[in-house]
Amino acid sequence: MKTTKLLSTQHMVTLAVALAALAFAPAMLKTYGLYLLSLWLVYVIAAMGLNLTVGYAGLKSLCHAGFMGVGAYTVAIMMKAGFSFWLASPTAIVICFILGLLIGFPALRVQLHYLGFATLGFNLLLVLFFRNEEWLTGGTFGIQNIKRPEFMGIALESNTNFYYLVLAITIIFAVLLALLLRSPWGRAFAALRDNAIRAESTGVNITAYTLMSFAIGAAYAGVAGALFAPLVNFIEPAPFGISNSLLFLMMVVIGGSGRFYGPVLGAAIALLLPEYLRFLKDWYLAVFGFAAVAMMIWLPGGLLSMKEAWQLSRAKREAKQKELEQAGGAA
């Protein structure tokens, strides 16, 4: 039985190589490269959460950047008020989780695309709040000089040390997500996505699971936000707007929604690739946009569905070939 083994050998080897590469990356990268790699990991955490909501539970959520903003602002405001990062970040995660629950309630009323619209509206509201409530958020000037934390006496101020913190937290939350998806909860989320009414009739409490998938997804965005603020040292409303929420959705879908490594790949394409294609300047985004269109036409399951799409098309071709041969034989 395949399922008795936790991971296939091939999977284990690939994972070990990837983790080793990430662990040795600081030795090979300059300051900016390391910063980008850390930012990518932060986006991966957020996109993993969205993948749970969108890809596994099938709910269309378009305010992920807003949740990330709530996480980032919570940490920044609390640290400015003198609280430690290790108290501020769990608070940020809890606040995002609760907000996710509150947003999940309309999800129970409005399914399908209306939910996407409602969450989009909520994100706009959050941005207006970040921008206009200057006494709390600093308005358009944002909050500056956010310090990086210490961990058990080790200063994480240096880029390398902070990178290892981000990497460690990414791995922890990736493992937690993997465990969640392997649990009966993961199956319930998939049942919710595939057919909510059928799931309900087989005894899945869809109310609870809808709320949970939303709240856990939002909590992951909160984790990402909590790391984003000290990483960049400075936050303002712009990165938490709807265009980034839409970008998060694109990351998940382009990578392969409902696939564990989809967000990892999607975040790399949306964040790391533009840096290597800088010489293209504005044309890069044009190419990125049109490439996304082309991909949705030919590969709507995302990049990670390539293998299956190829196998499917080969199976189809073979079936057709057989049909033709039989027809030829009959004639």
Add this chain to the structure above:
Amino acid sequence: MTDFLQLLLSGVATGAIYAMAALGFTLLWQAAGTINFAQGEFVMLPAFAMLIGMSFGLPLWASFIVAVVLSILVLGAAFKKWIVDPMRGTGVVAVVVATLGLSIGLKSFVKAAYSAEPHPFPSIFSDEVFKLAGVTISYSDVGALVFAGLMVLGLQTFLNKTITGRAMQAVAQNTFSAEALGINVKRMIFYTFAINAILVAVTALLITPTYLAKFDMGDNIGLKAFFAAIIGGFNNSRGALLGGVLVGVLENLAGAYLSPAYKDGVALVLFLAVILVKPDGLLGTPQERKV
């Protein structure tokens, strides 16, 4: 009081323009199940087409006609043939991501290939004002209101009174029975895309003088059209008109009387309230969920 009336009138005028973009949005949804996140960019492109036409020395009306023709060919026919048709049956999320990609692609293309600067755009109406019972009224507001109002009402009449229009509605309601009744479904869907293409070109003509032609002008228009369509009722084309006018009027009044900072928030709050209380919009009919 006169202030209020002035704000109301200019709100209705802006709202009528939003309504056109919103109407196109709902028509595409009804006929082809396409949620077009690039609708704002669909307004931006004809604006630039007219700008380029005028830079070749064409008068505004002539470049408008060129823009309408190009719009039908590119945003109507090509969009349907190369993007919407191949994606039939892939699900809403894939279509949303594709139109999002299209939106980013078109914006960045215009920015990279033409310019990142805002360009002034001539109005078809004079910018003078006149007074009526103490209320200052601008010709461009009245012109926009009349023009957009005629477009929307004309389209309503077309959809309800002509055989082609009714056939289009039949396709929107039930493709299979429409086909069984001998309606040329493919052609009707193409007509819908063509109508959307004309609507966005007219929207561009009316709104660009105030918004200025800029690569990202579609962000705001697209969002307002989107709100208007949902507030009115996503599956009802009359709803788009109501939604557009409500959004236009409310944001104008809120900007003046409440807080300019939260001006955009008012349409949003209305939008969220409608979604929570009546998810199918003010004039929409509930959709059944399938098992």
